[in-house]
Amino acid sequence: xxxxxxxxxxxxxxxxxxxxxxxxxxxxxxxxxxxxxxxxxxxxxxxxxxxxxxxxxxxxxxxxxxxxxxxxxxxxxxxxxxxxxxxxxxxxxxxxxxxxxxxxxxxxxxxxxxxxxxxxxxxxxxxxxxxxxxxxxxxxxxxxxxxxxxxxxxxxxxxxxxxxxxxxxxxxxxxxxxxxxxxxxxxxxxxxxxxxxxxxxxxxxxxxxxxxxxxxxxxxxxxxxxxxxxxxxxxxxxxxxxxxxxxxxxxxxxxxxxxxxxxxxxxxxxxxxxxxxxxxxxxxxxxxxxxxxxxxxxxxxxxxxxxxxxxxxxxxxxxxxxxxxxxxxxxxxxxxxxxxxxxxxxxxxxxxxxxxxxxxxxxxxxxxxxxxxxxxxxxxxxxxxxxxxxxxxxxxxxxxxxxxxxxxxxxxxxxxxxxxxxxxxxxxxxxxxxxxxxxxxxxxxxxxxxxxxxxxxxxxxxxxxxxxxxxxxxxxxxxxxxxxxxxxxxxxxxxxxxxxxxxxxxxxxxxxxxxxxxxxxxxxxxxxxxxxxxxxxxxxxxxxxxxxxxxxxxxxxxxxxxxxxxxxxxxxxxxxxxxxxxxxxxxxxxxxxxxxxxxxxxxxxxxxxxxxxxxxxxxxxxxxxxxxxxxxxxx
Amino acid sequence: xxxxxxxxxxxxxxxxxxxxxxxxxxxxxxxxxxxxxxxxxxxxxxxxxxxxxxxxxxxxxxxxxxxxxxxxxxxxxxxxxxxxxxxxxxxxxxxxxxxxxxxxxxxxxxxxxxxxxxxxxxxxxxxxxxxxxxxxxxxxxxxxxxxxxxxxxxxxxxxxxxxxxxxxxxxxxxxxxxxxxxxxxxxxxxxxxxxxxxxxxxxxxxxxxxxxxxxxxxxxxxxxxxxxxxxxxxxxxxxxxxxxxxxxxxxxxxxxxxxxxxxxxxxxxxxxxxxxxxxxxxxxxxx
Numbered sequence: 001x002x003x004x005x006x007x008x009x010x011x012x013x014x015x016x017x018x019x020x021x022x023x024x025x026x027x028x029x030x031x032x033x034x035x036x037x038x039x040x041x042x043x044x045x046x047x048x049x050x051x052x053x054x055x056x057x058x059x060x061x062x063x064x065x066x067x068x069x070x071x072x073x074x075x076x077x078x079x080x081x082x083x084x085x086x087x088x089x090x091x092x093x094x095x096x097x098x099x100x101x102x103x104x105x106x107x108x109x110x111x112x113x114x115x116x117x118x119x120x121x122x123x124x125x126x127x128x129x130x131x132x133x134x135x136x137x138x139x140x141x142x143x144x145x146x147x148x149x150x151x152x153x154x155x156x157x158x159x160x161x162x163x164x165x166x167x168x169x170x171x172x173x174x175x176x177x178x179x180x181x182x183x184x185x186x187x188x189x190x191x192x193x194x195x196x197x198x199x200x201x202x203x204x205x206x207x208x209x210x211x212x213x214x215x216x217x218x219x220x221x222x223x224x225x226x227x228x229x230x231x232x233x234x235x236x237x238x239x240x241x242x243x244x245x246x247x248x249x250x251x252x253x254x255x256x257x258x259x260x261x262x263x264x265x266x267x268x269x270x271x272x273x274x275x276x277x278x279x280x281x282x283x284x285x286x287x288x289x290x291x292x293x294x295x296x297x298x299x300x301x302x303x304x305x306x307x308x309x310x311x312x313x314x315x316x317x318x319x320x321x322x323x324x325x326x327x328x329x330x331x332x333x334x335x336x337x338x339x340x341x342x343x344x345x346x347x348x349x350x351x352x353x354x355x356x357x358x359x360x361x362x363x364x365x366x367x368x369x370x371x372x373x374x375x376x377x378x379x380x381x382x383x384x385x386x387x388x389x390x391x392x393x394x395x396x397x398x399x400x401x402x403x404x405x406x407x408x409x410x411x412x413x414x415x416x417x418x419x420x421x422x423x424x425x426x427x428x429x430x431x432x433x434x435x436x437x438x439x440x441x442x443x444x445x446x447x448x449x450x451x452x453x454x455x456x457x458x459x460x461x462x463x464x465x466x467x468x469x470x471x472x473x474x475x476x477x478x479x480x481x482x483x484x485x486x487x488x489x490x491x492x493x494x495x496x497x498x499x500x501x502x503x504x505x506x507x508x509x510x511x512x513x514x515x516x517x518x519x520x521x522x523x524x525x526x527x528x529x530x531x532x533x534x535x536x537x538x539x540x541x542x543x544x545x546x547x548x549x550x551x552x553x554x555x556x557x558x559x560x561x562x563x564x565x566x567x568x569x570x571x572x573x574x575x576x577x578x579x580x581x582x583x584x585x586x587x588x589x590x591x592x593x594x595x596x597x598x599x600x601x602x603x604x605x606x607x608x609x610x611x612x613x614x615x616x617x618x619x620x621x622x623x624x625x626x627x628x629x630x631x632x633x634x635x
Numbered sequence: 636x637x638x639x640x641x642x643x644x645x646x647x648x649x650x651x652x653x654x655x656x657x658x659x660x661x662x663x664x665x666x667x668x669x670x671x672x673x674x675x676x677x678x679x680x681x682x683x684x685x686x687x688x689x690x691x692x693x694x695x696x697x698x699x700x701x702x703x704x705x706x707x708x709x710x711x712x713x714x715x716x717x718x719x720x721x722x723x724x725x726x727x728x729x730x731x732x733x734x735x736x737x738x739x740x741x742x743x744x745x746x747x748x749x750x751x752x753x754x755x756x757x758x759x760x761x762x763x764x765x766x767x768x769x770x771x772x773x774x775x776x777x778x779x780x781x782x783x784x785x786x787x788x789x790x791x792x793x794x795x796x797x798x799x800x801x802x803x804x805x806x807x808x809x810x811x812x813x814x815x816x817x818x819x820x821x822x823x824x825x826x827x828x829x830x831x832x833x834x835x836x837x838x839x840x841x842x843x844x845x846x847x848x849x850x851x852x853x854x855x856x857x858x859x860x861x862x863x864x865x866x867x868x869x870x871x872x873x874x875x876x877x878x879x880x881x882x883x884x885x886x887x888x889x890x891x892x893x894x895x896x897x898x899x900x901x902x903x904x905x906x907x908x909x910x911x912x913x914x915x916x917x918x919x920x921x922x
Contacts, residue, residue, distance in 0.1 A: 408743070430733065431726035440722060444779075447770050452919050455770055456763075456912045460904070463762035470733050470755050474740030478748075479694050540720050547710065547727060554706065558699050570691045572744040573833055582693070582743070597748045600756065605897075 042133025145493030271303025322626025653848025718782030
């Protein structure tokens with residue numbers, strides 16, 4: 001028993017206790033304490049084990065295996081039952097197939113395969129632990145404040161908060177297990193737990209839409225789970241190992257690439273890549289903390305984490321090329337489709353899928369530089385995206401809408417919220433913030449490995465990204481007048497996570513050279529067996545930091561000018577017909593017309609209908625052709 | 636110390652050169668239209684006059700976006716002309732452009748909001764080609780640093796003729812010339828009021844004008860690096876090509892009308908795909 005095990009067991013225990021507590025006040029306090037404690041354990045583990053790679057195994061592994069098998073059967077029984085009850089027979093079938101497969105293997109083929117390192121904690125795992133532990137627990141903290149208002153606004157839903165908070169912590173526990181496990185069967189177990197958790201969270205409100213979307217998420221992820229299960233059996237039977245680290249240290253030959261392809265397939269479903277992305281778009285029916293958790297710290301990051309782990313096997317092989325192309329199609333298509341969205345959560349969802357696509361590209365190319373970019377993308381995306389989700393959630397409570405068009409009043413209602421939202425958006429695409437740093441290195445990495453197509457995809461996708469984020473920022477700064485301001489209570493539980501995440505977005509940008517030097521470079525040196533280099537030179541890093549400082553100092557230095565502003569104010573130009581309130585003008589037959597300013601969505605170009613159809617078809621073709629080429633190589 | 640002097644020099648000289656170019660532009664444009672045209676230094680007189688005028692505003696925030704935009708455009712110019720990383724410079728320029736767009740939004744005026752939407756669309760239209768230009772230069776010279784690119788054995792144009800043509804196509808966006816001057820134009824007759832700059836006056840408008848001078852220099856620098864190599868003659872050729880390109884843009888500006896936004900973005904993306912992308916693919920096969 002050590003601090004690392006505590007990482008998995010503590011949130012698990014918290015989940016159990018929170019589930020049992022029915023009193024609102026007591027439970028809220030418990031959630032707060034558990035969130036803070038989870039973050040604390042995370043920091044302690046990082047502090048204790050940062051320097052050296054930790055590998056160990058537990059003494060009673062058979063017992064742990066047995067417990068897992070029992071839980072797996074229970075979960076399968078649960079899923080099969082709800083599947084039959086709701087007439088979603090595919091779900092039941094998928095669950096039955098994979099559980100039967102894994103159980104058979106557990107008691108037959110697996111006997112005799114010895115797992116030497118069940119737990120593997122290297123720098124990559126530590127980075128993931130930090131993301132799950134810090135961002136995840138901030139979201140749990142935020143959920144306390146959010147859920148207070150949620151049931152006030154939505155009286156029609158049954159209140160099941162104990163269940164909700166318990167699942168949040170169970171999710172964190174499963175994620176910790178997932179990034180720490182080197183034993184593939186354990187990893188698979190946690191993988192399936194995250195699938196279950198997301199199913200339960202998405203279906204929280206129990207409306208028809210929520211149920212449907214929850215089942216869609218379940219069926220797609222269970223499909224990926226089958227691929228995972230088959231891969232485990234294959235690897236175990238053929239190569240006599242169940243360790244991820246052993247698997248990826250083998251020579252990438254065709255025979256071993258088949259199970260790797262299956263694992264990558266599972267990762268693509270979990271990371272919501274095309275054609276499997278519909279489940280993540282549907283997940284937004286859930287309360288906002290769910291979306292924040294799914295999009296930033298957990299679930300989708302599990303998929304790209306696995307691909308980063310598998311990257312030594314990808315690279316130039318057919319598997320690598322297929323995965324790269326699927327990521328590329330996803331990145332471009334979703335960046336374009338985000339332009340036509342006005343629902344803030346939808347924009348965020350498309351942007352998540354697109355960025356995951358970019359991470360998938362970087363990880364599957366598998367050079368030092370591209371992996372550097374992939375891991376930094378994971379970090380920056382987690383921080384910025386969680387900030388954006390929770391600030392959109394709070395904005396929804398403040399202005400009663402999450403449509404970007406209605407956010408022109410947000411600066412007037414709550415300038416704090418608007419500014420943090422602006423920071424989050426800037427973090428997603430502007431220089432010198434994190435995502436752009438990673439994109440920059442990604443671009444260099446692609447061209448260095450002669451990936452011309454992905455460079456072109458990145459160029460177009462970035463342009464589209466700039467468009468949809470900038471017009472959102474435009475709405476936030478547009479200074480529209482607030483009509484009948486409703487002063488809403490802004491809970492401390494909401495403010496604290498928003499402020500901390502906002503600060504983290506900025507600090508992670510200042511700190512990227514440190515992250516690179518102390519975590520990424522040692523990790524990459526270890527993987528590639530040669531001294532890795534920081535892809536961004538010292539001069540450029542300095543210039544980036546100067547830019548970042550300018551962005552902070554300039555707005556602040558304008559405050560004195562702003563305060564002593566004595567300039568004459570004029571009304572907005574409306575061809576001389578402004579009625580004087582800047583909101584309406586004298587229309588043609590003496591009618592006063594209200595001015596409404598709308599952003600451009602260009603449905604005919606970027607509408608989801610045709611684009612998603614074509615991109616789905618393209619990605620399916622890519623996957624099919626990839627597997628045919630792979631099987632062809634096997635024969 | 637020398638770096639600071641160099642940067643200061645660039646920041647002072649670049650807009651002077653850009654202003655002169657604008658003056659030449661106005662004379663040539665006038666002659667093309669059969670007019671005498673203003674004196675060469677007219678752009679400077681205009682800016683000085685704007686500075687001395689009263690600045691009226693619709694709200695107290697929207698001018699700051701223009702100032703920040705100008706500062707980042709200066710930053711870009713300094714990186715480019717001191718031989719720095721071209722990709723980093725482009726990122727800084729994009730940041731400046733985004734602030735300019737936000738300035739249009741911040742006035743909450745119908746005309747400048749339309750201008751902002753159009754400006755954003757223009758950025759989206761030209762950005763892929765600008766990025767491919769940087770990537771292409773890196774692919775040909777193995778360095779993103781301009782000081783390395785202009786010291787190589789052969790000028791980049793030999794490897795990147797297609798990329799160069801693509802860049803020429805989108806340069807009209809950057810120089811705010813017809814047919815791609817959708818967001819703000821020098822030609823009053825085809826403008827929706829004054830586009831993105833509608834609500835700016837006096838000193839703020841002067842800042843916008845100076846920012847544009849910097850941007851002119853940035854655009855021509857991108858042309859320059861295609862032709863400059865380690866020989867002196869190549870630098871002379873590069874300057875001549877820049878002059879020619881600028882003249883060409885003025886000619887086109889006076890000869891054609893504005894396109895619709897649909898045509899602007901579609902044509903820019905198609906030209907980028909055909910010229911830029913194809914050039915890079917061919918280059919990767921030849922290596």
